[in-house]
Amino acid sequence: MSKVLIPLAPGFEEIEAVTNIDVLRRASIEVVTTGLDSLRVQGGHGIIITADKLIDEVNISEFNGIVLPGGIPGANNLLESSKVLEYLRKLNEKDGLLAAICAAPIVLEAADLLEGKDATSYPGFAKEMQSCNYLEEMVVRDDNIITGRGPGVALEFALTIVEYLESKKYADDLRKSMLIQN
Helix, strand or coil: CCEEEEEECCCCCHHHHHHHHHHHHHCCCEEEEEECCCCEEECCCCCEEECCEEHHHCCHHHCCEEEECCCCCHHHHHHCCHHHHHHHHHHHHCCCEEEEECCCHHHHHHCCCCCCCEECCCCCCHHHCCCCEECCCCEEEECCEEEECCHHHHHHHHHHHHHHHCCHHHHHHHHHHCCCCC
């Protein structure tokens, strides 16, 4: 069974966080949410989510991937976390999933993980992602890295993660069960 870490930083984009948590759990992927300094984390639109653990309480070697919700200042708060950067690098060493949506791909850039990779982000962040081949597609996958544009593509982004961790058929079956039109 796949196990994914979703760190929640103050100011995270709620749609991106909750959509990924929900869709991945529907796919029977174990999801562990973490707060950086507190279990109660307030998103950018005032919604408070109680994380499962603090980020210092997890052993990243137990995880197959990490999903970073965006939002401002959420992505900047992730960027300032040495633990998040460390976990990204450790997962990348074992070809673990690195997924980031909206503003959060700048965290992958800061961890030096996007060089020569195809990636996207929320419009306006391309200038902060100079090492990648920047694309304006809604969801971009390059090997173990999945990036997405923003809240409006959160569902497709999450399903791309399911496809990566499980299979295309599994993701397609989930799309059908959720009544998603192609």
